[in-house]
Amino acid sequence: MADALFRIQDLHLALPDLSRKPLLGRAPLVHILKGLSFELPQGAITGIVGESGSGKTTLGRILVRLLTPSSGHIFFKGQDISRLDETALQPLRRDLQMIFQDPMSSLNPRHTVGYIVSTPLKRYGLGNANNRAMEMLERVGLPAAFAARYPHELSGGQRQRVGIARAIALSPDFILADEIVSGLDVSSQARVLTLLKDLAADMNLTIAFISHDLSVIRSLCDTVIVLDRGVIAEAGPCEQVFEAPQSAITRQLIDAIPLPEVDDSWFDDVSEA
Amino acid sequence: MKQQDKMMDTSPPTLQVEALSVAVRGGPPLLRNVSLTVQPGEVRALVGESGAGKSMIGKAVLGVLPRGIEQTAGRIHLQGAALETLSPSARRQTVAAVASLIPQDPLTALNPSRRIGGQITDRLVRRLGWSTRDAQRRALELLDRVRIRDPERVMTSYPHELSGGMRQRVLIAAAFAPRPRLIVADEPTTALDVTVQKQILQLIRELQAETGTAVLFVTHDMGVVAKISQTVTVLFAGKVMESAPTAELFARPQHAYTQALIAATPRYTHPHEPLRPVPPELVAALRRDIARHDEAAHG
Numbered sequence: 001m002a003d004a005l006f007r008i009q010d011l012h013l014a015l016p017d018l019s020r021k022p023l024l025g026r027a028p029l030v031h032i033l034k035g036l037s038f039e040l041p042q043g044a045i046t047g048i049v050g051e052s053g054s055g056k057t058t059l060g061r062i063l064v065r066l067l068t069p070s071s072g073h074i075f076f077k078g079q080d081i082s083r084l085d086e087t088a089l090q091p092l093r094r095d096l097q098m099i100f101q102d103p104m105s106s107l108n109p110r111h112t113v114g115y116i117v118s119t120p121l122k123r124y125g126l127g128n129a130n131n132r133a134m135e136m137l138e139r140v141g142l143p144a145a146f147a148a149r150y151p152h153e154l155s156g157g158q159r160q161r162v163g164i165a166r167a168i169a170l171s172p173d174f175i176l177a178d179e180i181v182s183g184l185d186v187s188s189q190a191r192v193l194t195l196l197k198d199l200a201a202d203m204n205l206t207i208a209f210i211s212h213d214l215s216v217i218r219s220l221c222d223t224v225i226v227l228d229r230g231v232i233a234e235a236g237p238c239e240q241v242f243e244a245p246q247s248a249i250t251r252q253l254i255d256a257i258p259l260p261e262v263d264d265s266w267f268d269d270v271s272e273a
Numbered sequence: 274m275k276q277q278d279k280m281m282d283t284s285p286p287t288l289q290v291e292a293l294s295v296a297v298r299g300g301p302p303l304l305r306n307v308s309l310t311v312q313p314g315e316v317r318a319l320v321g322e323s324g325a326g327k328s329m330i331g332k333a334v335l336g337v338l339p340r341g342i343e344q345t346a347g348r349i350h351l352q353g354a355a356l357e358t359l360s361p362s363a364r365r366q367t368v369a370a371v372a373s374l375i376p377q378d379p380l381t382a383l384n385p386s387r388r389i390g391g392q393i394t395d396r397l398v399r400r401l402g403w404s405t406r407d408a409q410r411r412a413l414e415l416l417d418r419v420r421i422r423d424p425e426r427v428m429t430s431y432p433h434e435l436s437g438g439m440r441q442r443v444l445i446a447a448a449f450a451p452r453p454r455l456i457v458a459d460e461p462t463t464a465l466d467v468t469v470q471k472q473i474l475q476l477i478r479e480l481q482a483e484t485g486t487a488v489l490f491v492t493h494d495m496g497v498v499a500k501i502s503q504t505v506t507v508l509f510a511g512k513v514m515e516s517a518p519t520a521e522l523f524a525r526p527q528h529a530y531t532q533a534l535i536a537a538t539p540r541y542t543h544p545h546e547p548l549r550p551v552p553p554e555l556v557a558a559l560r561r562d563i564a565r566h567d568e569a570a571h572g
Contacts, residue, residue, distance in 0.1 A: 051466050051468050051469070052437065052465075052469070156323065185322040185323055185493055186493070186537040186550075187322060187533075187534075187537050187550040189537075189539075190539070190549060191550045193539075193548055194548055212467055214541050215538075215539040215540055215541040218541040219539045219541075219546075238544070239544075242541060242544070252468055253467060255471075256468045256470065256471040257467055257541060258471070258474075258496030258499060259496055259499065259542065260495040260496045260498070260499050260523065260535050261499055262500075262520045262524075263499070266500050267475050267478065267500070
């Protein structure tokens with residue numbers, strides 16, 4: 001835990017707001033991330049939480065360098081990757097994997113599960129890709145026979161497992177998981193979260209887990225970063241943040257969770273939009 | 274709760290579903306012998322996992338079952354009217370006058386190429402015969418009531434100009450505008466984040482309490498059930514597992530499946546409890562039981 005896999009320094013991102021672009025000339029910039037600095041400890045699961053529009057998905061996309069920051073630095077295993085071009089990023093890609101919210105749109109419907117999981121292995125020329133793909137399916141609790149199926153033949157929870165199998169196939173250092181359980185039933189959610197936790201421990205994975213559900217974050221993550229309109233409102237070990245939240249937005253996010261307990265006073269403090 | 278009891282004693286139910294079965298034509302049943310009532314002013318949660326048939330009940334009530342799926346048995350009474358006995362057009366008219374839907378996904382529920390105002394007033398003017406002026410006034414009043422700032426501007430906006438939370442407010446306004454006696458809320462907060470969800474739940478609760486509207490609230494989230502409803506019906510594979518007042522259900526869940534659903538819901542207040550999915554043995558046993566019933570019913 002001592003070493004940081006990621007070290008982020010003063011990260012900014014501004015993108016042109018095309019909805020306000022004048023007929024002639026440049027679109028005005030919207031600042032999405034406004035100077036974030038933090039570390040992701042090696043082997044830890046870090047929750048990233050915030051309301052919609054807080055910048056959590058954008059931050060995730062910058063970590064795996066699907067986006068280039070406007071300024072600031074991203075050190076991954078000590079190397080500054082914030083300005084690397086696609087060619088220079090190529091060898092790092094296998095260490096930076098991601099799992100998406102909607103597996104139906106992130107798994108190609110025309111390909112079998114086996115093909116989907118084995119493709120990255122073939123891409124990196126790793127031994128017997130098909131055998132390894134079967135192994136990965138079993139590792140995420142799917143029978144090897146599922147390799148012949150297509151994504152639409154699976155349930156939501158099973159599809160999400162395929163996404164996980166693809167992400168872990170290359171034994172990456174880092175996995176970005178963006179709202180991966182928000183479309184699932186509680187039961188599938190419980191299974192996917194338990195699986196992810198086991199895999200993280202077994203494979204020494206570092207995970208950034210983006211979610212708006214603080215109950216899920218509390219049960220899965222070691223540390224948490226609370227984002228509020230592009231800045232870090234609060235960060236720290238889960239225990240500390242949940243027991244004694246320091247920022248108003250953290251308290252608001254915690255109060256908004258509907259616990260499965262009858263409580264007539266829950267609505268009393270609803271803040272006006 | 275006291276007040277609730279009194280209301281239940283004096284008025285007939287807004288919605289009464291008796292032994293409803295729905296099936297794919299020539300195929301397996303999707304709802305099996307479902308009975309439930311919703312009293313005036315009551316919020317009844319319908320909870321279950323995906324595929325449990327919870328949305329199908331709302332669709333059957335509103336008469337919008339998907340093509341190829343039909344009601345095979347049972348009766349639906351809406352404000353005392355037996356819907357099966359009505360002609361299709363009379364049924365549509367009755368449902369339109371009495372019931373509204375708050376859908377799950379506000380983006381697909383709104384026509385992207387039409388302004389908000391018309392999408393709220395259409396039903397008032399075309400189906401219910403209101404004057405355009407009354408309908409406009411009512412729409413403005415409701416937009417203001419759901420705490421949309423600058424309702425006049427929103428009336429002339431297009432859906433893509435509004436945030437997800439705003440769009441859901443618009444749909445709540447549209448649902449309450451015709452003064453319905455029943456609202457079917459089909460996972461209305463599933464697409465929203467927690468803070469917006471809380472505001473939307475609060476709005477639905479306020480408006481339904483003010484107007485005494487009955488609500489059938491479809492959700493898969495036991496947390497939302499606990500906060501919004503007075504009564505709950507738990508569904509599994511189209512079959513009612515348990516129906517109870519909400520407080521009682523959480524205090525003493527009777528059915529093993531209800532207990533499992535509650536246990537599977539993570540609570541930030543209990544971080545060290547392991548997450549427990551619904552046990553596969555329980556699911557298998559329930560399915561076996563249902564298959565046996567299906568066979569007995571057919572032969």
